[in-house]
């Protein structure tokens with residue numbers, strides 16, 4: 110009997126070994142991914158390889174069913190996991206289990222100037238994406254804020270390449286720990302929505318390398334993003350989605366990107382270019398990326414049968430087909446076929462807490478003056494107010510809806526009015542004051558363009574009776590108001606809000622204005638309004654964060670990630686003719702060149718209304734004299750810059766210490782100064798802390814167009830240390 114058992118177990122072991130020996134390497138997740146990719150590739154037919162490169166539905170692309178390699182599910186992005194979309198068109202699928210946490214918009218995240226917040230964001234969003242079984246999240250976006258008219262600025266991280274770089278990396282790293290790929294977008298130069306599908310951007314190599322590429326580079330090289338989305342627009346004559354310089358040479362060769370380049374939805378235009386110029390996956394063709402759809406078969410995509418035909422005709426080398434397929438397999442193994450990924454979670458207390466914390470730190474206190482000589486500043490709100498009037502459509506509006514592809518269906522939503530009522534109860538009254546229409550894309554004629562007089566009159570009359578008035582206005586994510594597919598058509602506030610603000614101020618001097626927007630707006634009433642708060646789009650817990658800051662439960666610590674010009678023409682992009690913005694409908698020239706944002710305001714001596722890096726606190730911070738480890742930067746060397754910062758007020762607070770570098774004399778034009786380091790620190794009242802930054806030679810360099818390298822010249826450099834780009838507390842010099 111014993112012998113029978115031994116023989117049986119031997120037999121079993123043999124069978125098992127035989128089965129294991131036959132397990133294809135691509136299925137064995139103990140093997141390195143590259144071994145699995147090569148193994149899968151050699152088992153695939155040409156047709157199967159080509160089939161990986163184009164969509165099978167609006168938001169999925171196929172795997173290799175014969176080999177058990179699963180499909181990829183893509184989803185927007187970037188502020189939460191979008192609701193399910195129909196298989197073949199843009200309609201909402203109407204599921205009942207796809208409500209999520211809406212996180213603050215990326216402008217708000219950037220305004221925290223806190224990379225730890227970005228890490229928390231990526232982690233929480235990655236967990237929600239896993240729960241919803243998404244493999245690729247379409248975000249984050251790091252297009253540079255060039256003009257306040259760009260309808261999509263709210264999805265990006267501001268005007269400064271260094272700030273955007275530091276903020277994008279932790280988001281990607283933490284998200285991808287969930288086995289969910291980040292898809293950085295829109296690569297590159299999609300800096301406006303007008304004519305986004307074809308506008309041909311002309312710019313200098315310096316502007317490209319110094320301003321528009323660094324955040325993408327950081328996302329790929331440091332963040333290790335597994336995918337990237339090509340932009341809709343053209344660059345120097347060719348569509349960004351199939352652009353040899355941008356995709357083959359810069360992204361794949363220089364930055365060693367080993368992931369997948371996907372089109373923006375409908376961003377491919379030519380089979381040969383798509384095949385040869387670095388595109389890997391084509392999605393959403395024959396749509397406008399938002400609303401329109403036409404009858405088509407997926408095989409008719411540029412990377413569909415037409416691509417297969419070119420390969421069979423020998424016009425596209427097999428090495429190109431293998432490279433694309435390998436990248437897509439790598440992405441599938443990293444995500445859909447990753448057996449070690451966690452399950453994920455949806456709408457948890459932790460996710461809401463994360464959304465609230467980011468909102469708390471992202472809100473920017475732009476202005477906070479006393480209403481009379483002897484009075485204290487208007488904010489934080491006095492606890493003893495008996496009657497608080499809240500005015501404005503945005504006090505109750507779901508700003509998670511609209512905006513385009515970043516729209517979200519939320520499970521929980523605390524509006525600003527809810528948030529204030531939770532703190533102040535029935536001391537709060539509400540008047541709408543103006544109306545701005547239901548959330549929608551396009552069809553702008555349906556959107557009311559002016560304030561309804563009766564709404565304004567009601568608000569103003571209630572304002573006379575209240576002790577304090579809090580107006581919650583701004584833009585609203587409809588077409589032309591911070592929305593994909595169109596730019597803003599005016600710099601000022603829409604829906605008659607200017608008039609409403611002026612009348613409210615005349616009725617009650619205790620006026621707090623909270624602007625919800627992803628963009629700067631013109632403020633003709635800025636002198637009259639004592640307290641102004643930039644409240645962004647803050648997602649599910651936005652109303653809590655706003656109430657926290659207005660009440661003083663949270664001390665504001667956000668800083669502007671972009672400048673607020675007083676007039677539109679004070680912004681570099683708008684200081685030239687229409688060819689600079691928006692272009693002549695075919696071409697566009699970035700005439701301000703490298704002088705984007707504060708680089709323009711500083712260098713051209715055109716002060717911004719609220720400068721880059723600006724944000725007030727309920728406490729004050731005093732800076733000590735900086736100490737430098739050496740005043741000479743040698744090649745390959747480092748310089749340490751230390752500065753002590755003290756909370757010199759009465760309440761705990763957070764400060765963002767900013768270090769800018771300026772080149773005193775150079776053979777090319779350089780901005781007065783550029784952000785090179787920053788650190789956010791928390792200080793109790795009276796507490797002091799020393800912040801130490803390390804500069805290297807790279808921080809002194811510019812992109813030299815002649816040699817196509819980064820170069821530092823000898824001479825004197827200035828180090829500016831301060832609390833914003835204009836509130837500079839100390840200037841030191843350094844030689845190289």
Ligand code: BGC
Nearest residue numbers: 185247373374397398399514
């Ligand atoms: C947008 C992308 C988005 C895609 C899919 C496009 O219209 O530009 O950002 O990810 O649609 O919804």
